[in-house]
Amino acid sequence: MPTETVYGLAGPAADPLAVAAIFAAKGRPRFNPLISHVADLAAAERIAVFSADARRLAAAFWPGPLTLVLPSQTGSIVCELARAGLDTVAVRVPAHPTALALIRAFGGPVVAPSANRSGRPSPTSLAHAVDETGDRVAVALEGGPCRIGLESTVVSLLDRPRLLRPGAVTREEIEALIGPLAEAEADAKRSPGRMARHYAPNAPVRLGADAPRSGEAYLAFGPHPPGPGVWNLSPTGDLAEAAANLFGLLRAADLSCPVAIAVAPIPEVGLGEAIADRLKRSAGYVG
Numbered sequence: 001m002p003t004e005t006v007y008g009l010a011g012p013a014a015d016p017l018a019v020a021a022i023f024a025a026k027g028r029p030r031f032n033p034l035i036s037h038v039a040d041l042a043a044a045e046r047i048a049v050f051s052a053d054a055r056r057l058a059a060a061f062w063p064g065p066l067t068l069v070l071p072s073q074t075g076s077i078v079c080e081l082a083r084a085g086l087d088t089v090a091v092r093v094p095a096h097p098t099a100l101a102l103i104r105a106f107g108g109p110v111v112a113p114s115a116n117r118s119g120r121p122s123p124t125s126l127a128h129a130v131d132e133t134g135d136r137v138a139v140a141l142e143g144g145p146c147r148i149g150l151e152s153t154v155v156s157l158l159d160r161p162r163l164l165r166p167g168a169v170t171r172e173e174i175e176a177l178i179g180p181l182a183e184a185e186a187d188a189k190r191s192p193g194r195m196a197r198h199y200a201p202n203a204p205v206r207l208g209a210d211a212p213r214s215g216e217a218y219l220a221f222g223p224h225p226p227g228p229g230v231w232n233l234s235p236t237g238d239l240a241e242a243a244a245n246l247f248g249l250l251r252a253a254d255l256s257c258p259v260a261i262a263v264a265p266i267p268e269v270g271l272g273e274a275i276a277d278r279l280k281r282s283a284g285y286v287g
């Protein structure tokens with residue numbers, strides 16, 4: 001299913017067989033839990049326990065690219081496999097009409113990890129999603145290119161608020177509402193998604209490159225002469241445009257079979273924090 005962030009591999013959150021098929025299609029380790037997608041706050045409260053901070057964030061950013069990790073609700077129908085056995089659940093309301101229509105028509109929570117195979121760049125178009133996991137799905141819903149292009153921001157509200165994954169809802173926007181965010185814990189059980197090499201193309205990725213070396217593909221940012229082997233994330237240096245282009249251009253550059261993909265320096269403020277996070281992981285840096 002399309003969402004405003006990336007395409008997801010969707011299935012009923014309550015059905016362990018469907019959820020197992022999703023883990024298998026992605027080749028995803030079963031200790032890494034899935035996000036449950038719901039249509040509104042009322043549906044979210046049937047599967048998660050909301051604190052005052054959680055309500056504030058949901059009111060401000062849903063529908064939208066923000067996932068909240070909260071205590072699992074008593075009697076929740078989300079199956080244990082979807083939560084990877086944790087007593088917590090990740091939940092979000094996507095801001096894409098097709099996703100919302102699917103969730104409403106289905107009438108229950110829908111798990112949807114990004115539709116890439118585990119460790120690969122997330123798909124931001126239906127064609128990319130079909131390339132990744134299309135052989136394993138019953139139906140593929142066209143929803144156009146993803147407006148945001150990076151996965152949702154993930155915030156854990158279990159003890160102190162923590163930023164588990166930066167995204168289009170920025171740290172600054174969240175902190176303005178609920179105060180300072182702690183960093184993700186080293187504890188892999190609480191932040192199971194923070195594995196080092198992730199979002200990776202086949203070619204190695206070299207960051208902070210002012211220019212390509214011989215044989216390298218180049219992802220430029222800001223004014224740069226066009227040419228063979230050069231893809232520009234945003235000629236005007238716009239972070240939202242760069243985010244929307246990032247995974248698609250990593251794929252395009254990769255298809256040219258370069259010795260490496262060199263990426264221009266990108267400012268790490270606002271949305272730049274999420275871009276830098278994905279780039280560091282695609283390059284295999286421990287985050």
Ligand code: TXA
Nearest residue numbers: 005007008033034088089090113114151152190192193
């Ligand atoms: O934008 C998105 O969030 C996309 C679209 C399709 O909605 N989905 C997505 O799902 O990115 P996925 O599975 O690729 O990433 C979910 C992230 C993982 O890093 C996972 O570890 C984390 O959320 N997560 C899920 N449940 C969690 C939990 N109970 N505690 C901590 N982290 C959790």
Ligand code: MG
Nearest residue numbers: 113114122151
């Ligand atoms: Mg993913």
